[in-house]
Amino acid sequence: MSINPFARAAGVALLSAALAGPALADVKDYEFQLVQNELKQGDAVLAVRLVNKKTGKPVPDAVIVAKRIDMAPDGMETMTSSIEPAPSTEPGVYRFNVKLTMAGGWRLSLAAKVQGEAGTVERRLTFKATK
Template sequence: MFDFPSTRALSVALVALSLSSSFSSALAGAGDYEFQLLQPETQAGNDAVVAVRLVDRRSGKPVSDAVIFASRIDMAPAGMAGMAAPIEAIPSTEPGIYRYKARLAMVGDWRLSLAAKLQGEAETVQSQLTFKATP
């Protein structure tokens, strides 16, 4: 059997390349993703809508199909963390945009806390975003 050094080198290079691409995707973590408020202010009321975008920081592209399993809205930035409001997810027509309807009874600073799982990621993406409810 003949052993060709260039064939062996090519085989080693291909194996190394496949391992490095697998390794680099395994290095992606929760810190590679970010929730962003679409608007820093929303009108207070029973049907206030707060929208966020989930972005992959590495590519800048929106991330669709996240499973958001925890959401909470409260007035912690105003020193009233116990003042929480009911919140529910509502449909969005844009990829990577997640919308919530909340009953914001008071004007002031509010915090939206989210926790999400993404396909292929072991870590949970968590975020706390502050916005203002206006009259």
Template sequence: MILATLGNARLFALLVLAALGVAPVARANIDDYEFTLVEQEIKKGDAIVSVRLIHKPDGKLVPDAVIFATRLDMAPDGMEMMTTDIERLASVERGVYRFKTALTMAGRWRLSLAAKLQGENGTLQSKLMLKALP
């Protein structure tokens, strides 16, 4: 009788553990993250553009994002077709992402980014404006 009770208790414990294993895990919303420019103004010419990825609720920097789309254009000055090449560089600080580019004209430039974050559903998309100084 005692063995039967112990067997039922073990079975119950296994069922509880199995249920906990498949229970949904609470995750942050992709809207809880944002890219911000390290510098809003950069001298025209060859440049390094750096952005921080921030988890807004706690203000912590987020490393290891997979940035899969980048674009730099002059849309803020009405010249969306005016684009320039942009190349990802190695990061020197966790949560800060760097890009090499040539800001060929003074004026306002729009940096568009799309990224996937580890453990999060959805895609983080950002459009940031920076100013190229003469």
């Protein structure tokens, strides 16, 4: 029995596509966005949303691998404060308990791993602490 070479090529192409799986996005297709640009000085909850820029949809279940807050916007990069994960009930929203020791400009630096993606999503966001 002879197999048509075109049918064989088509079968190989279909199998290759199936094994390759769906096309994945790039880490550049994701971004963190502040939920609020201004918080009260002292103990606060800072919330950010991780979204897929192409679809606009929130990205749940990312793993935050690095986090830091400092006062770099006010020229005090060495002025850091505590930041700890806090529970969130909204998919794609990541919350952190922070201690904003001074009023002024603050910078949040985040790095996260998105499931199914190679690389790390990194972003620096600025916000303000008020009295």
